[in-house]
Amino acid sequence: MKKAYIFDMDGVIYDSEPIHARAKKQVLAEYGIDISAERLATFVGRSSRDFYGTMVEENPACGASWQELAKKKHDLYRKLLTEDRSIQAIPGVRELLERIKAAGYLIGLGSSSTMEMINLVLNRFDLKKYFSVVVSGDELPRSKPDPLIFLTVAEKLGVAPSECIVIDDAGAGVAAAKAAGMYCIGYDNPNSGPQNLSGADMIVGSHYDIIVV
Known part of the structure; x- marks a missing residue:
């Protein structure tokens, strides 16, 4: 019996990848690093x-640490997300969260973003109230496709991995969910780039297609 839903954030709760890609490319360009959209998608x-x-x-000649690059990108991304009021939650996600909550399921979030960014997004869209547990992969020693993040969410929710349903839009997230022994719904977001969601138990193109029973 399923007891909990675990959401990814970027590309599932809001359409983050176009903003991420813009910020990443701009920061890398400052250090003479060019990256294709196809490589970014991986x-x-x-x-x-x-x-x-x-x-x-x-690119060792760039002369920067990964922390320096990450901070610059984070600052730029935060500015874009804060100032661009056209950015909205993905259609149907609020209604889906309401349906899941009404059905009595626990709800957790497992995102590779920093906790600061997670809080910014959830507060921006007034969605924080739906999540009993929030875990940032940035604070864990291994990231998706390793299952650690989803296993950590399940443990904090107090449920077994087999009792969880994960919703993720990325191939790495689907792989992490299945490695954790969880049911996985792959959300096919066209803005997330070419993702291999074939390992998911179900693939949907809209949050409205997810039936909560």
């Missing part, structure tokens, strides 16, 4: 440490 759902650590390792 890092969707993975932590800043993972992404910028790889960039620094591949």
Whole structure:
């Protein structure tokens, strides 16, 4: 019997990837690093440490640490998210959270974003009240596709992994959910780039397609 839903944030709660891509490309360009949209898409759902650590390792001549790059991108991203009022929650996500809550399920969030960014997003869209547990992968030693983040959410919720349903838009997130032994709904978000969601138990193109029973 399923007892909990665990949401990813970026690309599931709000359409983050176009903003992330813009900020990442701008910061990397300042250090002479060019990255294609296709390469960026392979890092969707993975932590800043993972992404910028790889960039620094591949481009040692940039002369920056991954922490420096991550901070610059974070500051720019935060500015964009705070000032661009056209950015909204993904259609149907609030209604989905309401349906899940009304059905009596626990709700958790497992995001690779920093806790500061998670709080900014949830407060911006007035969604924090729905989540009993929030875990930032940035504070964990391993990021998606490792299952640690989802296992940590389940443990904090007090439920078994087999009792959880994960909603994630990235291939890394789907892989993490399945490695954790959880049921996974892949949200096919066109703005998240080409993602391999084939490992998901179900793939949907809209939050309205998710039936809560």
